Amino acid sequence: MSALLAGLTLLIIGDSHVTFKDSLLSVLPDEFSRQGAKVVTYGVCSSTAADWVVPNPNNGCGAAERIGDAPIGAPNMKPASPPPISDLVAKWHPNVVMVILGDTMAAYGQASVSKDWVDEQVKTLTYAIGKTACIWVGPTWGQFSPRYGKTDQRATEMATFLKGEVTPCTYVDGTALLKQGSVNTIDGIHATPESYKVWGNAIVQATLPELEKLKDAPPATGQ
Numbered sequence: 001m002s003a004l005l006a007g008l009t010l011l012i013i014g015d016s017h018v019t020f021k022d023s024l025l026s027v028l029p030d031e032f033s034r035q036g037a038k039v040v041t042y043g044v045c046s047s048t049a050a051d052w053v054v055p056n057p058n059n060g061c062g063a064a065e066r067i068g069d070a071p072i073g074a075p076n077m078k079p080a081s082p083p084p085i086s087d088l089v090a091k092w093h094p095n096v097v098m099v100i101l102g103d104t105m106a107a108y109g110q111a112s113v114s115k116d117w118v119d120e121q122v123k124t125l126t127y128a129i130g131k132t133a134c135i136w137v138g139p140t141w142g143q144f145s146p147r148y149g150k151t152d153q154r155a156t157e158m159a160t161f162l163k164g165e166v167t168p169c170t171y172v173d174g175t176a177l178l179k180q181g182s183v184n185t186i187d188g189i190h191a192t193p194e195s196y197k198v199w200g201n202a203i204v205q206a207t208l209p210e211l212e213k214l215k216d217a218p219p220a221t222g223q
Helices: 024-034 083-094 117-127 152-163 194-212
Strands: 009-014 038-044 064-066 098-102 135-136 170-172
Touching: 009 024, 009 083, 024 038, 024 064, 024 194, 038 083, 083 117, 098 194, 117 152, 135 194, 170 194
Parallel strands: 009 038, 009 098, 098 135, 135 170
Antiparallel strands: 038 064
């Protein structure tokens, strides 16, 4: 284990990309724990940003909690609301919150993205995160499938729009981390285990410098 992030408590929240085994739920906690951080991860499939502030049950597509690099069990497949971010911050006192969200708000398969709605979603969450430092990881590339209708054009549009929305969070553009066309998926959105490893490792490399700086910052106590 490296001591690079020793003393850092990192809270990771997100959608289905951090809900299942062999997704970012496997890659990110394992690697950040190896770097010495205390990592707590919560994933709720299909969740949008405001769902982490105002409880909104999903359709039972999966929810997970992982403490550190503990073994990953089966997800909770009953309808579940994300735990409110204010409760998670109060419970774990993270130095940093890492948000993995974007795909669930990109209106794939629809004619356009409601940017006013996305703005409200994002601002609701960033306001609730308050004074705690945060890093927001936006969506990366997928593959078109009729099931979800994700296109490179819409992924680019969403990634670009989020960049101007997530302040004061530091933004990590998922489409800038990987080469267009390089992500293999099982259904158009969710990557194969190998592509999740590549994406996860790219996120780690992109965020390590920021996390190293933040490890000495005192955990925030509220707004």
